[in-house]
Amino acid sequence: MSGLLHLTLNGNFLRSDTMRFLGAFPSLKFLSLSSCMLYAAALAEELQDMPSLEVLILMGNMFSGTLTMKALASFTNLKILDLSFNNLTGSIPTEIQAMSSLQVLSLAGNSLDGALPEYGLCELKKLQELDLHANNFEGNLPQCFDKFSSLKLFEISSNKFSGIIPSSLISTLTSLEYLDFSHNKFEGSLSFSSFANHSKLEVVEFISDNDKFEVETQEPIGWVPMFQLKVLLLSNCNVNRAKGRVVPSFLRSQHKLRVLDLSHNFLDEPFPTWLINNNTMLEVLNLRNNSFGDRIHMPPYRNVHLRKLDISGNHMIGTIPSDIGKFFPDLNFLNLSRNALSGDFPSSIANMSALIILDLSDNEISGEVPQELFTGNRPFGVLDLSYNKLHGDVLSGNLSLHWSFNFLLLNNNYFTGKIENDASKSFQLWSLDISNNLFSGVLPDWMSNSISLSTLSVRNNRFEGKFPCGIASFLFLDVSENFLSGPIPSCLDLQWIKHLHLGSNRFTGSIPRTFQTMIGVLTLDIGNNYLSGKIPEFLGLLSNLRILLMRKNNFSGSIPTQLCQLSNVTLVDLSGNSLSGSIPPCLQSFASPSSLSYKQKTRTKYSWSSSYVYFGTLKSWSATDQEGDIVLETRYEVRFTIKRMSRFYKSDVLDHMRGLDLSNNKLTGEIPQGLGWSLTQICVLNLSHNQLTGSIPEELSDLANLVMLDLSSNGLSGNVPSQLTNLSYIASFNVSYNNLSGRLPDIKGQFSTFNAESYKGNPLLCGIPLEKKCASTSPVTIPPGDIPSAKESEKWYDIDIIWFFGSLTATWVLYLLGFATILYTNPRWRRWWLLIIEERMYTCYYFLIDWVSRPSVFFRR
Template structure:
């Protein structure tokens, strides 16, 4: 016989014939670095009559699978994986006629439609992988049940909808691998129908995350697993399973290496089997309802565990010192529990492999970072949201991420903090740290030292060239904004609010084209708002409130129109000490990933912004949609630019406590997304535009203490929820909800009355009257003092006049006291 080999390399095709006694033909088109962009060459493929293996994976083939594939009747293995194939698998596509087919891999393409029922005729099929396509509908139950030779099946990442019974696999005695990962939330896996079914298979690899397991039956834990004792990998995460923690599952499967039950509703007291399991190295039971304490003998259960995630449960008590005896421990996450006590020192010093330690959101206390401390190979350390105290000592580390926010640390920051590894993330906000922040060599990407007592000027020696999120707010920084800030070309968030900074807003802020959030509230900035701030096109949150800014509002501030906040959450991935892939014994050598969604470690960006009269935290994905402009509590003058009415996506607008005058722009009715609008304490005049009643989401509206007049808009829509407080301090307004009724003589809105034409005394603005009267007296007194100072003759005459007046008053009082009878008689 002849072996026919088709070699494709450097986009050229060579066919060679070799004499051999075996009846075996191979075509191998798997290319690592060469991409073939074309449709299938039908005549060429049809000429290989004895071809048994066709591997065209990892290319860039387009189009549909040719029907001429049926001419290769000897095919046993086909792989079209990792291409861009489209179309649906119609009954006449030819694949169903390949009766000798044993392995079919169509994964990672763009195939659509339902799976054809004729696939059930491929009785020799051992491997079927259609993952990462766009198949719809629901797999035909007999299609699965008739493939009795199946060993490997992967239907993950498609658009299947409806309910599928896992018992369809019950007679597949050779089945060892099942992957059925759902993405759309519309797929349900039923494992309890029919009741008490017993599988013939022994699975080694089972992944059913996000499959809504047994939703109609109360999300019970799959009972067929009682009969499994060869499992190596089990992933039932994100299913809301309601049951007790399945200790029996671990007992029955001594070869179990990976167990992922993350994000379910499992409840029980935390405990591990008493015997040693040397194979378990990945345990994730986070986001459940596990209570109790961490067993002190945890190292006896799995001495070689590398990844242990018990976060987001209700565990209490201390962290046992025996955790430090897990020599292979690589990642430990105990966050979001109710753990208390001090952190065992051995957790830092004994665990030589530990790279990630996540202890945040507990009730831990003690001086965890005091003194001289060597924390080994830990690169990511999360200690935030606890009760840790004391000063930060001299720590030796390889840290790239340190989060100690929301604790009670005191004292000054040591220099090693600023000398962390490059591309570092440092969060120290909400502590009681003080002094000047030290200089160092670290190149920070995320730096949050807000809400402390740092003082002095903003450090200019820090390497902030690559920083994306910079939080320096709520400290005691003084001076002006350093010129080095012009190098923040990557910055997305810049928070310098609530300090004692002064000077003008730098014009070069307009050159920071990546800037999305700029918070400068509650400082002593003065001068005009630079028009250069209009240059960034996608600023979504701008807060300049509580300063001494003057001049008019730039009309070009129409750029505040988000949502546009890219790269919101800096994510960090870690590698693991063991191989996360398992190779299935087959011609294609399929590699199986342990988990479907490797957890991103990092933190959600959070900023505070005042809306609806309250300072609120906005965290995570909500920042992609939050937009706002706050210029309140300044000395801004002029009319409100009509261009602001074009910000149809803005959610909060605060221009209160300024000296703005003129009317409320009618085109504010275009602010379709506005939720909070505050124009109070200005000098606005005219009426309240009735068009504003069309704003569907307006929850807070305040125009109090202005010079507005006329009839208020009808109590319709959101305006039916506003009270007197929204309009007080405007004596010429009338109509509900105010007690003042609009009489027939009340002029219509927008039409000046006769009283306004005659400028009666009660139409005079009281604030302006008092201010002008006071300024007149001040000018008069200063002028009088100047004359007295420069003219000695007039000064002597003034003093003589004062002296004469004093003597006159004196003798008048003497005469009044000494002769009361005379005065009485005169009366």
């Protein structure tokens, strides 16, 4: 047993007292204890008794605390050390220099931080693989890294390294095969020609997380690389920003690429079809968010290797080639969204049996969608055809028994027809959006009975009847802008709902008590219906509520004070009801919640790994697509009225909307005095068309962010507070049809933009901009400090006449003297002036001769 050289106990739970047997193997050269739930203290003593150890793998244990090398410093023969994916903290100690034989060092997946030491780590001159990714290292890369002449793998992604990457450092590491500097904070410019002499280089990954890093590939002009890359990721790297944002020209000499990512660089030129033509083994091509134009051209051959093609967010025009499915038969991922593509939907796409992700959204594609997309037993994860001009009857008829879509987005098109209502069929939908189309009929039962469906939007169609009961547990439910009727179903499971949109239908009855289970709801829209009864007090218990819209119903009674408990609410619309009583003085909403709720994106994992794999000493690295996550943004919409115009406000705008609309009710009493300081973040305040009395509170001037204030059609009295002119952003102001009196505030700031319409219906008001002028008042005593000086009060007609004419005469004399001096000193100008005088004299002379000799002819002219 003492002669054992190789010991592997991976995945076993080893207690500290069972580790003592390691000392019985002093000749051990290879020890692997990965994922054994070990603590550092359990090995501190045992490892010191194995001086012959060459390979030590301790990946995935529970080592914590600072990284210490005292227990390992005696391993002068250690060649491979793997401490990755533990809980180590602190910096790399300088004692690591004692392990001078190290060839492979992996500290990835810990919580190590600080700058890399100039002394210690750089003494490991035999290093061939250095893996520090997924830590918190920061600062610049040490220049002494240029000593790693044997380094093949250099992986430092997902850290906080900053500063400029020295081109001299890169150019000296000529043994490099694999380099990944992605997801750091590097700045400045890196010349890609630094890799020119790296004949073994196969993988280069730079994915920048800021806009301060640039990769220059065009200098020096005509440089030729010695490498043939397999993987190149240059995402968000401002590639050739100073050279016209062109595709790197060195890629024309690359013919072995498997994965190429040039996304988010705004490269501006025609679509580089040659990238596909030159690289017959290409599997992933990601060119999203650039400025490529022109049409999509198919390669001259059938590419059976390409798995992912993403050219979304460009300026592509024309039609999608009808034979795209023929040339790329094995595509898993096709994203052509956010371009200007037009023409009919290509029928060949329906024959691409391997397709998992298809995104053609935000284009101008027209025509009908092949029925085979919906009737075949397909492995679709995402089908996004939203925001196009497609039409046809797509969701009726013989739908697949195993409809394997996870995300089906057909919104904002012209689809018609009724949706098949066959509850016996099995659907695996997670998200269904068919909003803003022309679908009709009743909503099928399977929509509310699917256990997987969490997001459902059927907004703005022609659905009618009742909403079906079911077991579905929705996170997002939008059935607004339809013709649904009957009471709001009390049978729905709403305990997990975040956004509930039932507005603009024909729902009747009262608010069901099941609403009190919506403890996490953020948006509740039940406006524009025929609901009645009182506003239930339990709505005040929905502590996370941000938007509450109940406009244009038949609610009566008073506004419950429990609504004052909604400390996170930002938008409340109770307008157009029959609410009575006074405005609760306890309103303390609009507290500007710290988190954003309406700029949310759904991410779903659909990653592809290239067939290319880089084999390191310890593990292999597959070229996984870095943007394999599918991002699906939910576009929230709510209707709110500003400046008497009702319009939709969408997505992240809602995070910044602050409004309170209590208009068109029967509210009485005065405007609460504390409303100003309670609603400091509010943008819109509408209390019009009620029965409010009393004066306009001066505290309203504290609403510094107010854009609209409407107090019209009430019974308010008193004057318009002059303090309101301090509202810097107000764009709409209306106090018409009240009983206000007195002089209007001074015309200054935003108040200079309001005309008489803002004040009409108040006969006792006077002053600009009204035609009625205010009567003169009794003499006003001006404090001595405010009396203007004689110079300030001087009028234009109080000028001293003697001084005026004296200065005028002196000016003319100086002018004539200056003119005479010029004529005297410049003979050329003097001759020119005398010729002009002579010409004018002759003109006058002949004029007088004609007038005297032939006066009749002269007057006829």
